[in-house]
Amino acid sequence: xxxxxxxxxxxxxxxxxxxxxxxxxxxxxxxxxxxxxxxxxxxxxxxxxxxxxxxxxxxxxxxxxxxxxxxxxxxxxxxxxxxxxxxxxxxxxxxxxxxxxxxxxx
Numbered sequence: 001x002x003x004x005x006x007x008x009x010x011x012x013x014x015x016x017x018x019x020x021x022x023x024x025x026x027x028x029x030x031x032x033x034x035x036x037x038x039x040x041x042x043x044x045x046x047x048x049x050x051x052x053x054x055x056x057x058x059x060x061x062x063x064x065x066x067x068x069x070x071x072x073x074x075x076x077x078x079x080x081x082x083x084x085x086x087x088x089x090x091x092x093x094x095x096x097x098x099x100x101x102x103x104x105x106x
Contacts, residue, residue: 003081010085014040030093030100037090044086049077 018036022029098105 006081007085010082014089030097033093034097037093041086041090044083
C-alpha cells in the first residue's frame, strides 16, 4: 500500500510540474512531460546513487588536501518506487509525444 501511495504522489508531482510549466509558458501540456520526466529521473538517479563521479571527486580532493588515502567507494544504485514511476512516466510521455506529433514525423 505504501508503494502505491508513493507512486501516486510521484506521478502527481510530475503532472503538476508539467502543468505548471505549460500554464506559465502558454504551451501544450504534452510538450513538457518528457523533459520534466527526464529531468526528475536524472535528478533522482544522481542523488540516490553512491560511488559515482562526485564521490570520487570528493575523495581525490580529500587525498590531495590531507595526504591520507581514501578508499574508493563502489558505484551502487538501488532504484526506488519513485524512480521507477518517474522512468515509466518518461517513457510513456515519449510515446505519447510521438503519437501526438506523428504528422510531423511522416
